[in-house]
Amino acid sequence: MKKTFLYKSIKNEWQKVHSKKNNKKIKLHEPTFGVEEIFNFTKQLITTNVTMGKQVESFEKNICDKFGFRYAVSSNSGSSANLLMISALMSNLYSKRLKKNDEIIVPALAWSTSIFPLTQYGLKPVFVDCDLKTMNIDINQVKKAISKKTKGILIIPIYGNPCEMNEITKICKKKGLVLLEDTCESMGAKYNNKFLGGFGLASSFSFYFSHHITCLEGGITVTNDYELAEIMKIIRSHGWIRNVKEKEKWIKNYPKIDPNFLFVNEGYNLRLTEPQARMGMTQIKKLDGFIKKRRKNADYLMSLMKEFNDFFIYQYETKKSFHTWFGFTIIIKDLKIIDRGRLCNFLNKNAIETRVIVSGNFTSQPVVKTFKHRTVGNLENASKIMNNGFSIGIHQNLGNNEIKYIYNIFKKFLKRESLL
Ligand SMILES: Cc1ncc(COP(=O)(O)O)c(C=O)c1O
Incomplete structure (x- = not known):
């Protein structure tokens, strides 16, 4: 990287602020980013291209390439990544959608926003116990929890420790259940040498400040299901079709509505920004270290x-x-x-x-x-x-x-x- 005036100024300022730091404290987390990330973030800010665009797309591609996922839809937090996953799964647009009152088995040892999207969309969480040593969902309890209404399992590998994926995928296959992974604490974790996040229908990651890598706040939902990914893109941005690949199938049915403002599903604004994506791309290179x-x-x-x-x-x-x-x-x-x-x-x-x-x-x-x-x-x-x-x-x-x-x-x- 060229050591430009901007870079040197950021480095100078960084050193002024951080040289005074009391290094003795054993904090729960310390920033994973520094001068390089702030430099890249600032460079993007200077272009004034700040709202979701090419950088966000490249960041999503980076994540797919690194972990072997097919589609990735970034968002402004891990909580939003969970929300996108569940709202798309419940969308009328989705051919394999779940329905209200369907039961989803979840670990009782959970994060709040792993659970809330389920209940907000009318799904019923069924809480089961975890193993004391791995802290992950107890397979025997999962088996006990299955009822006629069970349609899926949402796992939450605690602190980056993989669940028993052989057993879980076997159960899902046998019972025809959807597997969802909240891997917000588990970036880079593997089971049988395969990255977590790639076992289920969809999975979420968080880029919150304290996580393995960060882009200030941020999240990403990954899936190998093209249809689900496209619906998530619609829901992420106002419910409009602007960011999907095959717009024509909607446009042709509504010739009188401006295609840039054609809304086909209820939605939110959960987008990541371009400077954050630049930061994320700088961080992803450091993840293995x-x-x-x-x-x-x-x-x-x-x-x-x-x-x-x-x-x-x-x-x-x-x-x-x-x-x-x-x-x-x-x-x-x-x-x-x-x-x-x-x-x-x-x-x-x-x-x-x-x-x-x-x-x-x-x-x-x-x-x-x-x-x-x-x-x-x-x-x-x-x-x-x-x-x-x-x-x-x-x-x-x-x-x-x-x-x-x-x-x-x-x-x-x-x-x-x-x-x-
Ligand atoms: C398991 C789990 N899911 C979801 C989240 C939410 O992520 P965020 O803080 O980016 O919204 C967290 C937060 O740490 C988490 O630990």
């Missing part, structure tokens, strides 16, 4: 934290899986022995940030009372993860010294509590 670092950090921390196996459960990566470690999760085995509040306070006081794991057992959240749903079993593992669990950062900016520091602070806590 970030994942390598996250995996190395997780491996090292796991090797140290093994010493505390009597007290904690850590997330387990199965043999077929390639986990991308969105965070490092810790579940306290017995709250009578270790109080989560005391431990997290101690970590926070020692500059280690903590947070709860996704939205916990989502059926415990007050909003769930407001929509139709079904639960299967007692969801005890999802509740245990909600009550006993938390996560810490394992991101690309941490090195061996920081990982060792995390371990030492845990050890200090356990000693202080007379547990070691």
